[in-house]
Amino acid sequence: MPSGRVLIDEERCKGCGLCIAACPQKVLAFSGKINRSGYNYVHMEHPEKCVGCAFCAMTCPDVAIEVYREKVAA
Amino acid sequence: MPVNTENMVKVFGRPESLTDARFTYCPGCHHGILTRIIAKAIDELGIAERTVTIAPVGCSVFAYLWYKCDAVQASHGRASAVATGLKRANKDLIVISYQGDGDFASIGTAESIHAANRGENITVIFVNNQIYGMTGGEMAPTTLVGQRTTTTPDGRDPAYFGYPIRFSELIATLDAPVYVTRQALYDTRRIMDAEKAIKKAISYQVEGKGYSLVEVLSTCPTNWHMSPLEANRHVAEVVTEAFPLGDLVDRGG
């Protein structure tokens, strides 16, 4: 499995939780912290499990997630 | 804690044709997913510099803020007529009309049907969330039988209020439309299908093939009084029973 990372724009996140449900690897969780708009934003609870599938970003209604994947050696 | 992305490649980012503006929608609302999908299609087709989007009345009235494209705001229900005027005036424009269920299937019924029947070479994105979101959750033409809204407090009784209207099926009876489809966004598979459908609809316009309608079943967690996740499940299990997914017409191939 390739390893992945997600970058979550904490200020864009509205804490709807759709990404948490969409993640097949259970990487994401509510951070328990509140952003400037008053939302409990999402963070990577288990970054080591991320495979960079981008399901979270695809589901995010606020386009708050960027997804990165480890470069695979040619 | 900052996330280290060194030596990594970006596989998913913000579409180029989206502005930096933050969406004004409620948490979990599908409008945002749909907006990203449209921007992605604009990027992939390389048409941002000739696209005009039409913002309707309702929660998506601010749609003119989301794309790095020219835009016009239309009066309630008239977006398909405005699209007709734009496209007839300049056939090089790619005209994308974004309309909700109250807009497209109630107050704009005449404009919606006749733009489709003339085969206007435009793309209409029809967002069906079965409710009037911005005005406070009133009954929409698409509100399900039994569904409680602020104007059907005891649930929609079809003997009194009529049945939910399947507008895409109506449009599909016409000879002119090239593509009529119903999509949803409640999981990643549906999102990927919707991406394909929207790209196809816009590409038909680019190719001059004619009128496309993409109905998208959407959620309104706020006025449905559900969590975003419950709303997704409701679409998957209940709404798709009344509004089946899939292509109704595809004459573009």
Add this chain to the structure above:
Amino acid sequence: MGERKLMRGNEVIAEAAIRAGCECYFAYPITPQAELLEHMARNMPRLGRTFVQAESEIGAINMLYGAAAAGVRAMTSSSSPGISLKQEGISYIAGSNLPAVIVNIMRGGPGLGDIAPAQGDYFQATKGGGHGDYRMIVLGPSTVPEAGELTILAFDLADKYRVPVMILADGMLGQMMEPVELPDPVDPATLPKKDWALTGAKGRDPNIILSFDLDPEVLKQMNLVLQEKYRKIEDNEARYEEYQTDDADIVIAAYGTVARIAKTVVRRARAEGIKLGLFRPITLWPFPYEPLRELASRVKTVLTVEMSAGQMWEDVRLAVAERAETPFYGEMGGVVTTPKKILSEVRKYAR
């Protein structure tokens, strides 16, 4: 040079629009303006221009909004009940600072009324039939050739100020035939470019056309921009005609078809020794208050004559105030007044 032809008012307006470079025309059939629609149907497509018979007047006005936003010269036409349906769209066009031309060939009202000539839509046209603080330039032709000239002026003023402009005529003018000299056509490609238009955001920031902002302070500023434009129009664009007013004791104030009839009355009254003149507003908005005020200070009576219950009469009284007496005579329901009837009214004030 232009060519001379015998034409109907409705056709002259249509042909003048084509010659002014109108590229898109949208309308729904209604009597008594059908010949306008039919002239456009015959001629726009062969010129490679757009003619769409819309599903309704609401459809047509919103197509006009779209075409105007795209930056082309565009027009719609209708008659009274149809114009009522267009009001929301006219408000949007005004609020969005778009140039567009709207023709109203008035008929009798209210409601379905009849299909005979009337002037009952003056309030709707000049005071804003739609919602919000907006104005529309309103031009009132009184002859068939003037209908053509004012149509061309309508497109020029619409573009100059980015406002909707209405041609307010009636069924009599629409149906009447007179010889006209048509101007040479304008090539739309030679018209000044509109840098605000929706042409695709290529090499520039997106252009956005709207009449909307949720912030009251911002919307107030948008309104102030409109109001400033309206003051400029009031200062520069009021047009009128005075006929035999130099020595007049009595003046008829009338526009459109009635003004044309009133000219005959002026000649007949003078043959009887009554010093009668005519004041004819050509722009109904902006109304020529100042010239009428000046004239009123030199006469005894300003008699307003309309085919309505007295709508322009209110503007006449605003202009005249206490400077002269301001009686009214009108017909309604599509009854066209006659020189004889007007003359007998005039005699009441001649002593």
